[in-house]
Amino acid sequence: MNRSVLMVVVALMSGCATLKSAAGGDLKGAAANAQKMAAAIAAANKQGDEDAKKCPKEDGIIPIQEEKEIGGSVVVGLTQTVKAPYFVEGNPDLPDISTKPSEVQVKMGGKNDLTAYVAKLGKSLASASARPELPWVFAVLEHPDVNAFSAPGGYVVVTTGLLARVKNEAQLAGILGHEIGHVVNRDTVKTYASVKHNICVVAMKGAAFIKAGIGDSAPAEVRKYADLSGEFDKPVDGTANPDSGLSKLINTLTDGVIDFKQKFGSGKEAEFAADKAALELMISTGYEPTEFDSFLQIVEQSRQGFPNHPSNVDRLKALTALRNGEFQPFLAGATNKPELPENIKALIPALPAGK
Amino acid sequence: MKQTLKGAVTGLALFGASTAFAINPGDPLYIKSKDTKVLKTATATGTAVVTLQPGTEVQWQGVDKSDPKFHKVKSGAKEGFVMMANLSMKKPQDEVASDGKPILGHAVASSGAAxxxxxxxxxxxxxxxxxxxxxxxxxxxxxxxxxxxxxxxxxxxxxxxxxxxxx
Missing domain, CATH: 1.20.5 (Single alpha-helices involved in coiled-coils or other helix-helix interfaces)
Structure with missing residues (x-):
C-alpha cells in the first residue's frame, strides 16, 4: 500500500466523523472538529514521514544471516502453497522441526535417493557459482506440474513433474543452474528488502496516527502494521522468540514476499540473468549447454507464465547469443549429456494421464 | 513463486544475437576454486607456476589450441594454464555480516551463516x-x-x- 492511498483512507474515515457531527445539527462544532482532525492528521502524517526515514532502504543490503533466516521461512511458505505430501520422501516419521541436519535419521534408498541425486548434482553446480559457501539445499517436490523455485540462503526446489520431462542430466543441470542463479543474484532477497521497506513506511505512519490519538481512524490493516513499528531496527539473526514482535514481523514479511513472488515472479531481467548463470555453470561443469535450450523447447508453451517474464523465444535467442559471444571461448569440453541413472529414473513418478 | 521455465511476454531486444560481448585477451577472469594451480603446461599433471585462491583476478590470454579445456592466464608477472572449471567470468561475491562489514567468501563457512x-x-x-x-x-x-x-x-x-x- 503506498502512502498516498493510506492518507486518503485515513482522511476519508475521519471525514465520516465530521459528517456525523454535521448531521446532528451542530455545524459550528462540526467545523471545529474537522479543523482539529485535519490538523491532527497533518501532524501525524508529518511525524510518520519523519519516522519512515529510519526505515530500511528499499534497495538496502541484507546481511547473510538475515538472508538465511528469511530463506527458511520463505521455503516453508512456498512449500505450503503446494498440497501435501510436499517433498518426495520415504520416512514415515518426520523429524522434529528443530532437528539439526546431521541428526536427522534419514532412511536412504527409495524415494530419498531421488532427492540425494538432485542434491549432489545441485551442490556440484553451486560449488562453481559465485556463492559457493552458502548452505545449499536441493529438494524434490511431489507435484505433476513443471515447476522449479528457489528461496534465499540457498534453497532450490524442483517438481517431480519437471523431472519426468527431463531427458538427460545436462538439462537438469541447466534448470538447477537457473535457480542457483536466482539465489546468487539475490533476486528474492531484493524483493524482501523492498517489502520490508514498504511495510515499514506504512507501519511508521500508522504508529504516528495511534500516537496522535487518531489511530481508530486508520484501517485495521494499518493498525496491524503499526504494532510492528518498533521491530524494524532489530537484527534478524535467529534469536527471535516465537511470540515476539520481531517474529511477527518476519512472518508478515515472509507472507509479503510469497504474495509478491506468486503474483509477479522475478521479472524479465532477473530471468535472463538466471539463464546466463545457468549457462555459465553448465559450461564450467562440462555439461552440453544447448541442452538447457532443448528443455525450454520441450516444456509446453501453453502454460500461463508471469506477465513480466520473458518468452521462451527471447530466452532461447539470448542463450544462443551468449554461446556465440561471451561464452564462445569456453565451450570446448562442455559436451556431457549423460542419461539420468536408471535407478533414479525409476523413482520419478509417472505423469498423470493427459499431462 | 512458480518460476516456471516458461514465460509469456515478448522480450528484450538487448539480447539480440549481434550484441553479445566476446572476451578479449587481457580481459579479467576470476579464480573460483580453492588452491587453483596455474600450470606451466596445459596438462593436468603440469608443474604449478603459482597457486591462487577464489576471487583472485587473472587476465585471460586465450584458449590452448592443443587442449581447449585449458585457458592461458596471467596473474601479475606469472603466466600459465588453468582449467575452465576453475575460472569464472564473475567475481565470487563477498557476503555481508549483520554489522554491515563484508565477510570474505571462504570465511562464511566459519561465520555460522553456512x-x-x-x-x-x-x-x-x-x-x-x-x-x-x-x-x-x-x-x-x-x-x-x-x-x-x-x-x-x-x-x-x-x-x-x-x-x-x-x-
Missing part, C-alpha cells in the same frame, strides 16, 4: 501457520538431512568441526 539447518525464523513461521505449515517445515528439515547425507564429504568446515566436537 551451517545448514532450518532457520529459527523458518521454524517460527512453520509453527505459527497451522498444521500443514508445520508438516512442510518438518519436510524441509528432512530434506536438509538428506542433503547432509548426500554431501557429507563436502560439508563446510564449520559443520565438520561441530560434528567432531559432538556439539
Amino acid at each position: 551451517t545448514r539447518a532450518l532457520s529459527r525464523s523458518g521454524q517460527n513461521y512453520a509453527n505459527s501457520k497451522g498444521p500443514e505449515a508445520k508438516v512442510a517445515g518438518q519436510q524441509v528439515v528432512l530434506v536438509e538431512g538428506i542433503n547432509f547425507q548426500a554431501n557429507k564429504d563436502s560439508e563446510p568446515a564449520a559443520a565438520g568441526k561441530k560434528k567432531k566436537g559432538g556439539k
Whole structure:
C-alpha cells in the first residue's frame, strides 16, 4: 500500500466523523472538529514521514544471516502453497522441526535417493557459482506440474513433474543452474528488502496516527502494521522468540514476499540473468549447454507464465547469443549429456494421464 | 513463486544475437576454486607456476589450441594454464555480516551463516501457520538431512568441526 492511498483512507474515515457531527445539527462544532482532525492528521502524517526515514532502504543490503533466516521461512511458505505430501520422501516419521541436519535419521534408498541425486548434482553446480559457501539445499517436490523455485540462503526446489520431462542430466543441470542463479543474484532477497521497506513506511505512519490519538481512524490493516513499528531496527539473526514482535514481523514479511513472488515472479531481467548463470555453470561443469535450450523447447508453451517474464523465444535467442559471444571461448569440453541413472529414473513418478 | 521455465511476454531486444560481448585477451577472469594451480603446461599433471585462491583476478590470454579445456592466464608477472572449471567470468561475491562489514567468501563457512539447518525464523513461521505449515517445515528439515547425507564429504568446515566436537 503506498502512502498516498493510506492518507486518503485515513482522511476519508475521519471525514465520516465530521459528517456525523454535521448531521446532528451542530455545524459550528462540526467545523471545529474537522479543523482539529485535519490538523491532527497533518501532524501525524508529518511525524510518520519523519519516522519512515529510519526505515530500511528499499534497495538496502541484507546481511547473510538475515538472508538465511528469511530463506527458511520463505521455503516453508512456498512449500505450503503446494498440497501435501510436499517433498518426495520415504520416512514415515518426520523429524522434529528443530532437528539439526546431521541428526536427522534419514532412511536412504527409495524415494530419498531421488532427492540425494538432485542434491549432489545441485551442490556440484553451486560449488562453481559465485556463492559457493552458502548452505545449499536441493529438494524434490511431489507435484505433476513443471515447476522449479528457489528461496534465499540457498534453497532450490524442483517438481517431480519437471523431472519426468527431463531427458538427460545436462538439462537438469541447466534448470538447477537457473535457480542457483536466482539465489546468487539475490533476486528474492531484493524483493524482501523492498517489502520490508514498504511495510515499514506504512507501519511508521500508522504508529504516528495511534500516537496522535487518531489511530481508530486508520484501517485495521494499518493498525496491524503499526504494532510492528518498533521491530524494524532489530537484527534478524535467529534469536527471535516465537511470540515476539520481531517474529511477527518476519512472518508478515515472509507472507509479503510469497504474495509478491506468486503474483509477479522475478521479472524479465532477473530471468535472463538466471539463464546466463545457468549457462555459465553448465559450461564450467562440462555439461552440453544447448541442452538447457532443448528443455525450454520441450516444456509446453501453453502454460500461463508471469506477465513480466520473458518468452521462451527471447530466452532461447539470448542463450544462443551468449554461446556465440561471451561464452564462445569456453565451450570446448562442455559436451556431457549423460542419461539420468536408471535407478533414479525409476523413482520419478509417472505423469498423470493427459499431462 | 512458480518460476516456471516458461514465460509469456515478448522480450528484450538487448539480447539480440549481434550484441553479445566476446572476451578479449587481457580481459579479467576470476579464480573460483580453492588452491587453483596455474600450470606451466596445459596438462593436468603440469608443474604449478603459482597457486591462487577464489576471487583472485587473472587476465585471460586465450584458449590452448592443443587442449581447449585449458585457458592461458596471467596473474601479475606469472603466466600459465588453468582449467575452465576453475575460472569464472564473475567475481565470487563477498557476503555481508549483520554489522554491515563484508565477510570474505571462504570465511562464511566459519561465520555460522553456512551451517545448514532450518532457520529459527523458518521454524517460527512453520509453527505459527497451522498444521500443514508445520508438516512442510518438518519436510524441509528432512530434506536438509538428506542433503547432509548426500554431501557429507563436502560439508563446510564449520559443520565438520561441530560434528567432531559432538556439539
